[in-house]
Amino acid sequence: xxxxxxxxxxxxxxxxxxxxxxxxxxxxxxxxxxxxxxxxxxxxxxxxxxxxxxxxxxxxxxxxxxxxxxxxxxxxxxxxxxxxxxxxxxxxxxxxxxxxxxxxxxxxxxxxxxxxxxxxxxxxxxxxxxxxxxxxxxxxxxxxxxxxxxxxxxxxxxxxxxxxxxxxxxxxxxxxxxxxxxxxxxxxxxxxxxxxxxxxxxxxxxxxxxxxxxxxxxxxxxxxxxxxxxxxxxxxxxxxxxxxxxxxxxxxxxxxxxxxxxxxxxxxxxxxxxxxxxxxxxxxxxxxxxxxxxxxx
Amino acid sequence: xxxxxxxxxxxxxxxxxxxxxxxxxxxxxxxxxxxxxxxxxxxxxxxxxxxxxxxxxxxxxxxxxxxxxxxxxxxxxxxxxxxxxxxxxxxxxxxxxxxxxxxxxxxxxxxxxxxxxxxxxxxxxxxxxxxxxxxxxxxxxxxxxxxxxxxxxxxxxxxxxxxxxxxxxxxxxxxxxxxxxxxxxxxxxxxxxxxxxxxxxxxxxxxxxxxxxxxxxxxxxxxxxxxxxxxxxxxxxxxxxxxxxxxxxxxxxxxxxxxxxxxxxxxxxxxxxxxxxxxx
Numbered sequence: 001x002x003x004x005x006x007x008x009x010x011x012x013x014x015x016x017x018x019x020x021x022x023x024x025x026x027x028x029x030x031x032x033x034x035x036x037x038x039x040x041x042x043x044x045x046x047x048x049x050x051x052x053x054x055x056x057x058x059x060x061x062x063x064x065x066x067x068x069x070x071x072x073x074x075x076x077x078x079x080x081x082x083x084x085x086x087x088x089x090x091x092x093x094x095x096x097x098x099x100x101x102x103x104x105x106x107x108x109x110x111x112x113x114x115x116x117x118x119x120x121x122x123x124x125x126x127x128x129x130x131x132x133x134x135x136x137x138x139x140x141x142x143x144x145x146x147x148x149x150x151x152x153x154x155x156x157x158x159x160x161x162x163x164x165x166x167x168x169x170x171x172x173x174x175x176x177x178x179x180x181x182x183x184x185x186x187x188x189x190x191x192x193x194x195x196x197x198x199x200x201x202x203x204x205x206x207x208x209x210x211x212x213x214x215x216x217x218x219x220x221x222x223x224x225x226x227x228x229x230x231x232x233x234x235x236x237x238x239x240x241x242x243x244x245x246x247x248x249x250x251x252x253x254x255x256x257x258x259x260x261x262x263x264x265x266x267x268x269x270x271x272x273x274x275x276x277x278x279x280x281x282x283x284x285x286x287x288x289x290x291x292x293x294x295x296x297x
Numbered sequence: 298x299x300x301x302x303x304x305x306x307x308x309x310x311x312x313x314x315x316x317x318x319x320x321x322x323x324x325x326x327x328x329x330x331x332x333x334x335x336x337x338x339x340x341x342x343x344x345x346x347x348x349x350x351x352x353x354x355x356x357x358x359x360x361x362x363x364x365x366x367x368x369x370x371x372x373x374x375x376x377x378x379x380x381x382x383x384x385x386x387x388x389x390x391x392x393x394x395x396x397x398x399x400x401x402x403x404x405x406x407x408x409x410x411x412x413x414x415x416x417x418x419x420x421x422x423x424x425x426x427x428x429x430x431x432x433x434x435x436x437x438x439x440x441x442x443x444x445x446x447x448x449x450x451x452x453x454x455x456x457x458x459x460x461x462x463x464x465x466x467x468x469x470x471x472x473x474x475x476x477x478x479x480x481x482x483x484x485x486x487x488x489x490x491x492x493x494x495x496x497x498x499x500x501x502x503x504x505x506x507x508x509x510x511x512x513x514x515x516x517x518x519x520x521x522x523x524x525x526x527x528x529x530x531x532x533x534x535x536x537x538x539x540x541x542x543x544x545x546x547x548x549x550x551x552x553x554x555x556x557x558x559x560x561x562x563x564x565x566x567x568x569x570x571x572x573x574x575x576x577x
Contacts, residue, residue, distance in 0.1 A: 010400075012400070013402050017396035023389075031423055031430045099315075113327060113559075114326070116505070116509075116555045118551045120528075121547075128333050139344070228420065231512060269426070272419070
């Protein structure tokens with residue numbers, strides 16, 4: 001009696017989670033499985049009937065393409081330089097917004113606004129601000145005596161401009177840091193003050209260790225985001241002058257939809273997946289030494 | 298005493314100074330957008346540029362809708378898609394989360410980690426495989442790839458709902474069983490009515506994320522009658538790249554609904570971001 005009731009309940013459990021099971025199977029398992037399958041073929045189109053198994057050929061010939069290499073290097077640039085800069089920017093902003101002054105809520109509201117701007121609109125704004133001839137930035141710099149810079153049209157400036165754009169829309173990370181800063185117990189600062197510690201020392205000895213789990217979290221999210229950057233590079237400069245903003249995912253997109261090499265695009269996706277997994281794993285390992293969890297010990 | 302007051306005054310002033318510098322950097326570009334949008338086409342070519350338009354005018358909007366009569370259609374499409382996505386997210390994710398929070402079966406603890414694991418999978422590696430799938434299903438050039446997945450349980454929202462459901466005491470369930478209720482009555486009559494905050498958070502989040510989504514509609518929709526506003530604007534960048542005010546007006550229109558939503562529902566958006574760490 002009890003047993004059959006339990007079985008009935010298990011059946012009900014599966015009924016309730018059925019939407020997720022169906023969604024997980026159709027939109028995750030099947031595509032993931034087919035993409036692994038196609039990665040080892042020479043299929044040119046989605047659902048191609050004629051294809052051959054080519055083993056690891058796609059993975060080996062990936063690097064034959066100079067643009068693939070360039071896109072990989074560009075993406076590494078965004079990960080290696082972009083992630084620390086954007087994360088530090090978020091932290092600085094969170095600390096500003098943690099000031100205990102009148103009207104701070106209003107400031108917080110304003111800083112978060114850019115995060116709510118759709119990416120295409122962000123790109124339009126960026127094009128208006130960074131326009132070489134009529135942009136407000138060059139006009140301002142002109143007043144200070146600088147020459148005009150073609151921000152979006154130069155190999156040297158396009159990547160920094162994209163990183164700057166990420167700082168501009170970094171409100172979500174700022175909120176996460178702000179929440180973490182608010183959770184640092186006040187008594188730690190008070191104790192430090194009694195011991196005579198001041199600004200920078202308090203920050204290094206208390207704030208940083210106490211919010212280190214959030215820092216790790218934001219760095220991982222930001223790393224994944226930068227590995228997958230696509231829209232900014234596509235819309236801001238169509239991959240940039242001399243492929244300077246050609247990102248890895250943009251290259252995958254091109255392989256699939258312009259060059260019609262679906263199997264190659266799948267292999268590249270899997271390569272990216274392996275790369276992201278590896279980097280995330282290494283980050284977690286390294287961070288074990290630096291991240292402080294209060295619950296531990 | 299006096300010296301202490303003075304130094305706290307200086308501290309406050311320097312804090313405001315820092316906040317204002319950052320404010321200019323963050324709000325400046327938005328002000329520049331508003332300013333450009335209200336200029337005449339000729340004024341945008343002036344060197345040095347004017348921050349305040351010589352004469353505020355809204356002809357850019359007329360030109361925008363004249364150059365691109367589909368604008369209205371795109372706005373409506375974006376609203377329709379975001380509406381159905383938000384509805385689906387609440388219905389399906391809450392039902393699934395109920396399963397994951399109220400059933401004492403061994404399968405629950407085996408399957409829930411998989412839900413969380415899917416949050417870690419980079420979406421872009423699913424880009425091409427999903428496209429292949431939707432092509433095989435014949436869903437390319439329809440809204441189905443954008444809406445149907447939302448009706449089959451989103452991992453974030455399942456997680457959020459489950460967290461919330463776990464805070465609702467089990468005694469309420471048992472009381473309902475004593476009154477002759479079953480699992481479904483508990484979900485529909487007890488749990489959901491108590492879950493308004495998380496329902497609202499999910500509606501707003503799903504709506505906002507769907508409105509902000511570019512990649513999905515960009516990949517799956519080719520017919521410009523079915524475009525979302527984002528994809529339409531992308532087309533516009535190519536078409537009217539020299540008409541800065543019209544472009545600015547288009548960008549402005551795409552920001553307004555989310556801006557208004559944020560204004561009225563700030564608390565829920567902020568909580569949602571902090572809870573999920575996702576982009577709002």
